[in-house]
Amino acid sequence: MSIERLVRKQLHGPPRRSATRMSVAGVEDMISLAAGDPNFLLPEYIAEEMKKAVLEGCTHYCFGGDPELKAEVAKYYSKYGYKTDPSQVILTNGGSQSIYHSYAAILDEGDEVVAFDPAYSGGTMVPAYFGAKTVFAPLKKDETGFYDFDEEALKKAITKKTKAMYIENPGNPSGKVYGEKECKVIADLANDHDFVVVSDETYTEFIWTGEQHFPIITLPGMENRTIIAMALTKMFSWAGVRTGWVISGPELNDYVSRVPGSGISWPVQRAAIKALRDGYQFVLDMRAEYEERLDYGVKRLNELPGVKCPKPEGAFYLFPDITGTGMTSMEFTQKLMEEEHVRIIPGSSYGAGTGEGNVRLSMIRPLSTQKMSSWFEHKKGLMFEDAMDRIEAFVKRHVK
Ligand SMILES: Cc1ncc(COP(=O)(O)O)c(C=O)c1O
Numbered sequence: 001m002s003i004e005r006l007v008r009k010q011l012h013g014p015p016r017r018s019a020t021r022m023s024v025a026g027v028e029d030m031i032s033l034a035a036g037d038p039n040f041l042l043p044e045y046i047a048e049e050m051k052k053a054v055l056e057g058c059t060h061y062c063f064g065g066d067p068e069l070k071a072e073v074a075k076y077y078s079k080y081g082y083k084t085d086p087s088q089v090i091l092t093n094g095g096s097q098s099i100y101h102s103y104a105a106i107l108d109e110g111d112e113v114v115a116f117d118p119a120y121s122g123g124t125m126v127p128a129y130f131g132a133k134t135v136f137a138p139l140k141k142d143e144t145g146f147y148d149f150d151e152e153a154l155k156k157a158i159t160k161k162t163k164a165m166y167i168e169n170p171g172n173p174s175g176k177v178y179g180e181k182e183c184k185v186i187a188d189l190a191n192d193h194d195f196v197v198v199s200d201e202t203y204t205e206f207i208w209t210g211e212q213h214f215p216i217i218t219l220p221g222m223e224n225r226t227i228i229a230m231a232l233t234k235m236f237s238w239a240g241v242r243t244g245w246v247i248s249g250p251e252l253n254d255y256v257s258r259v260p261g262s263g264i265s266w267p268v269q270r271a272a273i274k275a276l277r278d279g280y281q282f283v284l285d286m287r288a289e290y291e292e293r294l295d296y297g298v299k300r301l302n303e304l305p306g307v308k309c310p311k312p313e314g315a316f317y318l319f320p321d322i323t324g325t326g327m328t329s330m331e332f333t334q335k336l337m338e339e340e341h342v343r344i345i346p347g348s349s350y351g352a353g354t355g356e357g358n359v360r361l362s363m364i365r366p367l368s369t370q371k372m373s374s375w376f377e378h379k380k381g382l383m384f385e386d387a388m389d390r391i392e393a394f395v396k397r398h399v400k
Pocket of ligand 1: 036093094095096097120122168171172200202231232233239243244
């Protein structure tokens with residue numbers, strides 16, 4: 001008997017291990033800059049809401065989602081200039097489910113989804129589960145090592161089968177922010193070629209250029225061809241709590257809302273209401289710490305031979321170009337792990353390979369000067385500076 005006959009074709013073959021999630025047991029002094037799991041602990045006034053909700057009886061079904069949360073989410077979008085009705089908000093168990101839900105609403109067998117390369121794998125691997133194909137449009141690396149928008153490459157990736165485009169705005173791992181100008185190019189293509197944009201807006205609160213997030217859904221013709229896929233995972237540093245949503249225009253939402261869902265934890269919804277109402281200072285405080293880490297990391301990496309590190313426009317990852325070290329991104333990350341016990345992610349593991357030559361560092365380790373309460377112990381030898389010291393020692397040992 002072959003088990004493979006019993007399971008979906010996409011699951012056949014050797015097991016796939018996510019480089020981000022791989023745990024390394026027994027390496028005591030390991031510093032992981034791998035997962036995008038923010039280190040900050042949730043403020044008590046938000047956490048308390050969950051307990052209060054449980055004690056008050058929010059332990060039953062909450063069909064359709066808590067109306068107060070849906071209203072808060074709608075209000076949140078008005079700050080970015082999109083007026084949405086709470087009925088357009090569908091709550092999910094986080095960003096990954098928002099992405100699944102979006103694709104489940106639009107993809108048929110044989111459809112194509114265009115995505116930038118490199119891009120977040122959780123957005124580009126999923127279309128296959130609906131019998132659809134992801135077609136990559138390479139971003140263009142500039143002389144600083146930054147992956148930028150490439151209109152021509154995007155146009156080339158669009159075919160008659162294109163049903164959707166997946167964009168993460170800001171991008172992970174690219175750090176690219178698509179502002180009004182670029183969103184207009186994408187929106188024109190979506191309108192001309194009649195496809196949907198799945199707009200993954202997970203990092204909207206983490207933009208470093210001084211601009212505000214620009215939601216593509218606000219452009220002409222886009223309201224009923226955009227699905228916003230969002231999560232509070234990064235915004236409130238609660239990757240393990242699992243909360244997100246999808247939003248689409250009223251006509252499209254009529255269909256998006258037909259996708260079966262599980263509903264989400266009601267106590268968590270009550271905490272999300274509190275977070276959205278009163279938690280913005282917490283977001284601002286985290287943002288300040290992230291930016292200090294980014295600036296520190298950019299400076300340290302640019303001092304290294306063979307390494308170029310642009311400051312990202314958004315999100316909280318550094319994505320330096322390490323081609324000058326003579327190592328592939330896989331060799332670099334593996335040797336760094338073996339020799340220095342620092343975990344980072346090879347650029348080749350995002351998308352179709354355009355990210356080769358770069359590596360991703362997640363800014364989840366505090367600097368020793370930072371004071372916000374953190375999931376990681378502030379421990380000598382394991383702070384962000386220590387990770388950078390080890391990376392420096394590693395590069396200097398290998399690059400003469
Ligand atoms: C661009 C992007 N979208 C979605 C997600 C998934 O978020 P969640 O943990 O809420 O499923 C991530 C996580 O890193 C991400 O980087």
